[in-house]
Amino acid sequence: MLEIRRESAEVRVGIIGSGFIARIHARASRQAGARLAAVADVDEEAALQAGRRFGAERAFGSADALIESGLVDVVHVCTPNHLHAPLALKAIEAGLAVICEKPLATDAPTAVLMAGRAREAGLVAAVPFAYRFHAMVREARARLADLGRVSLIQGSYLQDWLLKSSDDNWRVDPEKGGPGRTIGDIGSHWFDLIEFVTGDRITKLCAQTSVVVADRVHSGPVLTEDLATVQFATASGALGSVAVSQVAPGRKNRLFFEISGASGSFAFDQESPEQLWLGGREGSQLLVRDPMTLSEAAAPYSPLPAGHPQGFHDCFDAFVADTYATISGEHREGLPTFEDGARAALLTDAALRSAREGGWVTC
Ligand code: SOE
Numbered sequence: 001m002l003e004i005r006r007e008s009a010e011v012r013v014g015i016i017g018s019g020f021i022a023r024i025h026a027r028a029s030r031q032a033g034a035r036l037a038a039v040a041d042v043d044e045e046a047a048l049q050a051g052r053r054f055g056a057e058r059a060f061g062s063a064d065a066l067i068e069s070g071l072v073d074v075v076h077v078c079t080p081n082h083l084h085a086p087l088a089l090k091a092i093e094a095g096l097a098v099i100c101e102k103p104l105a106t107d108a109p110t111a112v113l114m115a116g117r118a119r120e121a122g123l124v125a126a127v128p129f130a131y132r133f134h135a136m137v138r139e140a141r142a143r144l145a146d147l148g149r150v151s152l153i154q155g156s157y158l159q160d161w162l163l164k165s166s167d168d169n170w171r172v173d174p175e176k177g178g179p180g181r182t183i184g185d186i187g188s189h190w191f192d193l194i195e196f197v198t199g200d201r202i203t204k205l206c207a208q209t210s211v212v213v214a215d216r217v218h219s220g221p222v223l224t225e226d227l228a229t230v231q232f233a234t235a236s237g238a239l240g241s242v243a244v245s246q247v248a249p250g251r252k253n254r255l256f257f258e259i260s261g262a263s264g265s266f267a268f269d270q271e272s273p274e275q276l277w278l279g280g281r282e283g284s285q286l287l288v289r290d291p292m293t294l295s296e297a298a299a300p301y302s303p304l305p306a307g308h309p310q311g312f313h314d315c316f317d318a319f320v321a322d323t324y325a326t327i328s329g330e331h332r333e334g335l336p337t338f339e340d341g342a343r344a345a346l347l348t349d350a351a352l353r354s355a356r357e358g359g360w361v362t363c
Contacts, residue, residue, distance in 0.1 A: 011324045012037040012071060016063045016087055017078030018050030021101060025076045025128075026054035027313070028320035034074075040066035063087050067094050074124075074327060077101055080176040081184070085110045088125070088338075092117050097124040097327045099320070102188050103348060104341035106178030111345035115338035126323040127341035129192040131255060132334055133315035133322075135289050136276040138298035140259075140266045141197045141334075146278075147261025153194055153240035154258055157186045158251035162226060168218045180352045181224035183209070187244040187351065188344040190255060192336065194242075195343070197266075198234070198259060205232040206360045207351040212247045230351050274309055297333070 011034040015022050018041040029036055036056045041047035044061030051059035060066040063083075067075060067090050075091040077084055077100040085105040091098045098118070104111040104127055118125030131137060144150075161167060171177040171185055178184060195201055209225035216222055227245035234240065245251075255270035258277075265279030276287045290306035291299050301318050304310050322332035350363040 010035045012073045014038045014066045014072035015076045016040045018046045022078035024316050025078055028317045031317045032321040032324050037071045038066050067091050080170045081106050081178050082176050092121050099126045102127050103184040104345055108345040108349040111342040115342040118338045124327045125338040127336045128319055129336035130316045130319045131189055131193050132196050133301055133318040134273045135298045135302040138301050139276055142295035142297040146264050148263035150238045150261045152260040153238055155256045156243040157190045157255045158248035159246045160249050160251055162246040165213050166217045168216050172219055174223050182244050182246050183228050183351050184348045190242055191347045192344050200234040200236045202232045203235050204360050204362045205230050207354040209355040
């Protein structure tokens, strides 16, 4: 018999929350070889059940108890939005690394404060902008120079899970979700991805929002936007626009972007993540994910051979693995940190302000 020695100490993980996204985090942490030390939920029974389902060692009926337990090195905050800031700040205060769901906070100043606290404490603090970890997104980023000067960035992020008045969720409640919804919940992913791929920054924007389902059966009158359109300009002089909606029939989780430059275009659709469209005046092609031919930057995010479709789990797993590697002192290119979470919160606030007051807002 041969003994398998681990090269580095196991990261001990604590997950706060027991819903869908907590399950994704738990799976990714086990996949990364971490020890799932504890799960917490305000509802003790939910914590216990989630602990069993996730394969955790312990369950806590309080997030504070988990943070103060001394049993974890990193805390994953997977709660409704209003709890992100207090719990992440508490974890930082306790000297723990943090992965906090987006939006980092329900307002930008708090998100900026959180990024500052993590920086001052010298702790790894990451935000799951997981779509950065699709291999073909990395490929687009690596090939950006092929486009020449970028002139136009456009796209959409469309879902339909809140289409009916009987559809409801804590995100609709401003007390839990924050003053905005669709822009912070999914628009934040789109903004992050665009700035990540282009390395450019949105400098001003003009937004409109709309509440389409005015009343929801369970929660009553709706105050947060079901959809938004945003026009913007970037530091390099590109123009852009995006539509985000949670009431677009038939669209489930379609994050799409297209970037056009002087010598080519790229298009990427999160629901077909194995492909990147390369547009050209003389001819266009569909580049299919294949670790044998991908750039060095994309290959690490392509663990499966070509033709064996990767998806959401793979990019989430890669995000969590890169966060833990960073905690262990390694460098991982493109890890979305609290600085990126604060940046997305600033853009979200700017869009909400523009929609409220009318006109362009600098950001
Ligand atoms: C719901 O809109 C949701 O689960 C978002 O909260 C996630 O961030 C997004 O990745 C998928 O849709």
